[in-house]
Structures are given as C-alpha cells and as structure tokens.
Amino acid sequence: MGxxxxxxxxxxxxSGLPLFISAFRHLxxxxxxxxxxxxxxxxxxxxxxxxxxPQSSGNFFAVIGSDEGQxxxxxxxxxxxxxxxxxxxxxxxxxxxxxxxxDSAYAICTSxxxxxxxxxxxxxxxxxxxxxxxFLADSxxxxxxxTEEGVESLRTTLERGLPPGVTFLLTAQGVDKRRGFWKxxxxxxxxxxxxxxxxxxxxxTEQVASLVTQRGRDLGLAFHPDALAxxxxxxxxxxxxxxxxxxxxDLFLGPDRREVCTDDVRQLVPLSRAAAVFEIGxxxxxxxxxxxxxxxxxxxxxxxxxxxxxxxxxxxxxxNLFMAKLISMKFKVxxxxxxxxxxxxxxxxxxxRAWLPQKKDGSGVNVFPIFLCVGMAANFxxxxxxxxxxATLKADQALVTTGLDHRLILHRLIAEVAAARKPAxxxxxxxxx
Numbered sequence: 001m002g003x004x005x006x007x008x009x010x011x012x013x014x015s016g017l018p019l020f021i022s023a024f025r026h027l028x029x030x031x032x033x034x035x036x037x038x039x040x041x042x043x044x045x046x047x048x049x050x051x052x053x054p055q056s057s058g059n060f061f062a063v064i065g066s067d068e069g070q071x072x073x074x075x076x077x078x079x080x081x082x083x084x085x086x087x088x089x090x091x092x093x094x095x096x097x098x099x100x101x102x103d104s105a106y107a108i109c110t111s112x113x114x115x116x117x118x119x120x121x122x123x124x125x126x127x128x129x130x131x132x133x134x135f136l137a138d139s140x141x142x143x144x145x146x147t148e149e150g151v152e153s154l155r156t157t158l159e160r161g162l163p164p165g166v167t168f169l170l171t172a173q174g175v176d177k178r179r180g181f182w183k184x185x186x187x188x189x190x191x192x193x194x195x196x197x198x199x200x201x202x203x204x205t206e207q208v209a210s211l212v213t214q215r216g217r218d219l220g221l222a223f224h225p226d227a228l229a230x231x232x233x234x235x236x237x238x239x240x241x242x243x244x245x246x247x248x249x250d251l252f253l254g255p256d257r258r259e260v261c262t263d264d265v266r267q268l269v270p271l272s273r274a275a276a277v278f279e280i281g282x283x284x285x286x287x288x289x290x291x292x293x294x295x296x297x298x299x300x301x302x303x304x305x306x307x308x309x310x311x312x313x314x315x316x317x318x319x320n321l322f323m324a325k326l327i328s329m330k331f332k333v334x335x336x337x338x339x340x341x342x343x344x345x346x347x348x349x350x351x352x353r354a355w356l357p358q359k360k361d362g363s364g365v366n367v368f369p370i371f372l373c374v375g376m377a378a379n380f381x382x383x384x385x386x387x388x389x390x391a392t393l394k395a396d397q398a399l400v401t402t403g404l405d406h407r408l409i410l411h412r413l414i415a416e417v418a419a420a421r422k423p424a425x426x427x428x429x430x431x432x433x
Contacts, residue, residue, distance in 0.1 A: 059167045060158060062185050064175050065194035069240025074192055075131070075171040082127045082167055091120050097133030097172065102144030105135035109150030113157045116166055125165040136181065137174030151181050158188065197237040208232045212242055219250045220258050227262045233278065234269040245269050271298070280309065281317040285376035289418045296410050306406035307399050310392075314413065316369070318392050322385045323356065323370050324377040335374045342367040384420035391416045 061082070063075040083092055093115040099105035112130050120126040135141050136151070162168060170189070175182050185191060197204045197211075209232050216223055223231065235245045248268050249260055271279070276299050283292035299309055327333050331352065333344035345353065346364045357366040377385070395413040398404055 058190075059162050060170075060189040061168070062170045062172075062189040062191045063194070064170075064172045064191065065196075066173055067194040067196045067239050068173055069238065069243060070194035071171055071173055073239075074194060075129075075169065078192075079127065079129055079169060082169065091124060092127045092129070094129045094131055097130050097135070099133075099135040099141055099147075102135075102141055102146035105141055105144070105147040106150035108133070108135070109154045112154055116157055116162055116168060119163065120165075125167065127167045127169060129169040129171070131171050133170065133172040134174070136172050136176060138176040138178075139174075142176060155181055155184055159184070194239075196239075204237065205232050208235075208237050208242075211239065212246070215242065215246055216249075216260070219246055221246065221250060221253070221260055222258060223260045224262065227260045227265050230262055230265045231260070231269060233275045234265065234271060271295075276304075277309075277313040280313040284314065284317050284414065284417055285321065285373065287379070287418045287421045289414055292414045293411055296414070297407070300407055306410055307396075309410065310396055310399060314410070315392060315396065317373070318385070318388055318417065320369050320373040321377045321380065322389055324373040325380060325382050325385050327370065328374060328377065329382055335371075338367070338371050341371050341374065345370075379421050381420075381422065384422075388417050388420045 061078060063071055063078060065071050095108060095112050095115060097108055099108055108130070112128065115128045135147050141147055158168065170185070175185070197207045209228055212228060212231055212235070213223065231245070235242050245268065249264060252264065252268055253260070276295055280292055280295045280299075283289075283295060296309060300306065327345065328335055331344070331348060333348075334340040342365075345356070345367055353365055356370075358364070359366050380388075391413060395409050398409050399406055
C-alpha cells in the first residue's frame with residue numbers, strides 16, 4: 001500500500017471543496033426524501049407564502065423580492081386586476097424604474113410623483129406602476145444623495161395621500177430594509193415579498209420540491225419521487241428557471257402521458273456542475289461505467305479540470321465507500337437506519353472515531369455522507385476498496401505530476417473501480433431431469 005501520509009491526504013483532501021459542498025447539499029436532499037418516505041411522512045413541506053399586509057390604505061401595493069420571476073409574474077397579475085385587464089394607453093401609467101445613475105433615479109421619482117398627482121385625461125380610476133425600481137437597494141446608486149432626495153420626495157407624496165381613484169403599484173427586486181422608505185412601505189402598503197429560497201439554509205431542497213410539485217400539478221404533471229429529486233437537483237431554486245423547465249416537460253410529454261420519470265428529466269433539464277459531481281459519484285457507486293465516463297467527458301468538454309472532477313467527486317466517493325465498508329466490518333455498527341448508524345458511530349470510543357470526518361461544530365462524526373454509501377459498499381470487498389484507494393491515489397498523483405492524458409487517467413480509474421465490485425450473483429436454476 002502507498003504512503004500512509006499520502007493516503008491520509010487522500011482521505012482528508014479539501015481541494016475542490018466548494019463544488020463538493022454544493023453537491024453534498026443535494027445528496028442530503030435525496031437522503032431526506034428517502035427517510036421521510038420510509039417513516040410514512042410526506043416528503044414535501046409547503047413553502048412560505050407571500051405575506052400580504054392587511055392594514056393599508058388600499059391604494060398602495062408593493063411587490064418586492066429577489067425572485068425576479070415571481071415578482072414579475074405576481075406584479076403583472078396584480079396590475080391586471082387593478083386595471084380590470086384594460087389599458088388604453090391614456091388612463092394608466094407605467095414608469096420604468098431602471099436607473100443607471102443617481103440623476104436618473106431622481107428623474108424617475110419625479111416622474112412618478114407627477115404621474116400620481118395627475119388626474120386621468122378621461123376621468124375614472126388610474127393606476128401608476130413604478131416597475132422594477134433598482135435604486136432602492138443597498139447600492140452605489142441607491143446610497144447617492146441625489147437618489148435619496150428623489151425617494152424622499154416620493155415618500156412625502158405618498159404620506160400626504162393620493163388623489164381619489166389613484167392607485168400606486170411598486171415593484172422592486174431589492175429594497176434596503178434598513179432605511180426609512182422600506183419602513184414606510186411596510187406600514188402603508190399591501191406588501192407581497194418573493195425572495196429566492198436560501199440555498200445555504202437547511203431544508204431548501206424540500207421547499208423547492210414543494211414548489212415544483214405545486215407548479216407541476218397546475219400543469220397536470222405528476223413527478224415520480226426520483227424524478228422530482230433529480231429535477232430539484234438540476235433546476236435549482238430560481239422560479240423562472242423552474243417554470244421554463246416545467247413547460248418543456250409539459251410540451252414534451254403531451255396530453256397522453258402526464259407522469260414525469262427520471263429519463264424525462266435527464267433528457268430535457270440541463271446538467272449543472274454541482275449536479276454532475278453528484279451524478280458521477282452515483283454512477284461510480286452503481287458500477288455504471290458508461291454513465292460515469294459520459295459525465296466525465298461532458299465536464300471535460302465544458303472546460304472543467306480533471307483535477308477538479310477527481311477531488312470534488314471521485315475521491316470523496318471512493319473515500320466514503322471505503323469508510324462505510326470498514327465501519328460495517330470492523331465496528332459492526334447497525335446500518336438499518338440513519339439514526340441507528342449515527343448513534344452507533346458516536347458511541348464508539350474516541351480512539352476509534354478519531355480517523356473519521358468530524359462535523360464543523362465538533363459535535364460528533366459527520367455521519368451522513370458515509371451512511372449514504374453503506375448500501376453500495378456492500379458490493380465491494382474491503383481488500384478491493386483498498387486496491388481502489390491506492391489506484392485513486394496514483395491517478396491523482398498522475399494528474400498533478402505527469403503529462404499523461406487526463407481523460408484517459410480518469411477513464412482507467414473508473415474501470416478499475418468497476419472491476420473491484422463483487423461479481424453479480426446469479427440465482428441458481430434447478431436442473432431438469
């Protein structure tokens with residue numbers, strides 16, 4: 001076996017860590033889906049709905065948030081409701097809120113004030129829509145004194161009250177909530193907020209899955225659980241992107257087939273870098289050489305480095321398979337459920353846990369990625385995984401220190417991993433006499 005120090009480096013290598021962390025979050029989502037289904041609980045949670053403001057004058061509405069697609073969709077729906085779906089070009093006014101400079105932001109505010117105070121040419125109700133205001137955020141333009149003067153003028157006009165029949169609609173993707181204008185909006189307007197789901201927080205994938213399920217149901221689409229998990233992994237959290245991909249699936253399936261399967265998602269939804277990391281690892285665990293090589297070639301063709309692929313996907317996968325196999329054989333930790341597995345590992349003597357990856361907060365062993373590999377590790381012998389670890393170390397060194405073709409190095413390593421799997425057992429068939 002190779003140098004112990006080199007193997008230790010392989011077990012704890014942090015190169016390619018940002019990409020691996022992104023893929024690890026997706027792995028965690030697949031596990032949550034499985035656990036919730038196993039426990040008989042629904043895997044999806046309802047997303048937090050846009051929060052309306054019940055107390056307002058009834059003629060001031062604000063649709064804000066970082067989710068551009070949702071903001072535009074809801075604002076247009078609200079505008080059509082306020083105008084009755086009829087805009088002759090004279091009664092109502094729409095003002096573009098995109099400001100390049102502080103002077104243009106001031107001019108936009110001035111135009112908005114004038115529009116709010118101008119009586120409609122032919123009488124009746126009037127809606128003034130300040131659309132996509134970008135100078136209310138914490139930016140260079142937003143902090144400029146000239147911008148603040150314009151915003152203050154708009155605020156003063158709104159505080160004095162709008163003329164009878166005039167309604168103001170404000171849409172913005174970013175509003176600095178530390179400033180007085182936001183505090184005024186929050187009190188005076190009916191606010192709908194649509195922010196992108198925070199992918200750095202726990203449970204974001206379940207929120208996205210719930211959103212996808214609801215939007216798919218609106219189109220008459222039903223997702224197979226595995227297809228839903230893969231869709232979330234590929235499409236991400238942006239509702240506009242989610243909507244586009246759902247429309248593609250809707251058109252592709254046609255009226256006769258309405259259930260989305262995994263192959264449909266693979267065929268139509270583009271593969272992101274983080275998703276590719278996860279998919280390569282899955283293909284390696286399953287022994288699907290053709291799929292793993294195909295994904296590696298796609299990433300290399302997209303200018304991803306072979307070292308990045310090795311250290312973000314291949315090394316963590318081999319490392320976790322080896323750890324899972326060693327734990328199940330040496331320590332006899334129960335593997336029937338995540339809770340039993342985690343509890344068994346954390347109850348081991350400290351000396352036996354010292355070599356295992358630890359959580360960042362120091363609260364115990366980082367069990368989750370190892371548990372995910374327990375099932376697939378059963379397809380390998382421990383000696384075979386030791387051989388694969390050595391082969392992975394040599395391949396990593398070859399990528400760094402030699403001029404050999406990186407593509408061939410990775411292809412050969414994938415083949416070696418597949419060759420280390422146990423032969424598939426065939427059920428014996430009784431002989432006929």
